[in-house]
Amino acid sequence: MTIERTALPGVGISHSVTTAAQQRLGVVSHLSGRRDLVVYDTEDPEQAARTVTLEDHEAHQLAGLLAGTVTVDHVGELERLIAGISAVRLRIPAGSAYDGVALRETRARTHTGVSVVAVERDDEVIPAPDPGFVLRHGDTVVAVGDDPGIVALTALIAAVS
Missing domain, CATH: 2.40.128 (Lipocalin)
Structure with a gap:
């Protein structure tokens, strides 16, 4: 949808x-x-x-x-620069399997081929978060990858723990 x-x-x-x-x-x-x-x-x-x-x-x-919904915001300028690559913002919803989990433990890149390049938390942007960075409900993950990988990451983030 x-x-x-x-x-x-x-x-x-x-x-x-x-x-x-x-x-x-x-x-x-x-x-x-x-x-x-x-x-x-x-x-x-x-x-x-x-x-x-x-x-x-x-x-x-x-x-x-209705928890589990993830909105994908495309970062259009970056997408126009590199064909085949999407840059998206994915908000961590309440109940997400990623809520309270360190970035390394998500194994997002291994499972999807998508790289998390930043996390927006409240009014702060954390560029290139280290593997020990703990995600939480309300964070917005900025990720870069191909379309199948973005779809897979979106599904992983939406999964309820």
Whole structure:
């Protein structure tokens, strides 16, 4: 499933997906912290059929139920420079098998051929983290590799421990 992200100036950000059954769903993240879940009309996938408003704490609880989702953000400029190589940002979700595990113990490069080149934690960027660096929920891993490797790493990060 591909997650589409759209900036909504003055409102927030909209994320939308289309399921295997061709049902379109979305989440509008307002600048205030409020979240709107959107179910789109099956006849007109641009028209909302139903909207459910969630307060911040409700959204967090629902996210816990849906844990295991990983969003892949492509780093476009780098990808244009090197054909066949993708640079992505992968957020470590709650419950990930990588949460609380040292980078060396993940054996990510061995299993996928993808290199972790940095980790974003809170407002800090850790370039070239050493093998003993412990990943945690909420970290964003910056990784470089080919498409099959990125897909494999995404699946490993999404796996629930």
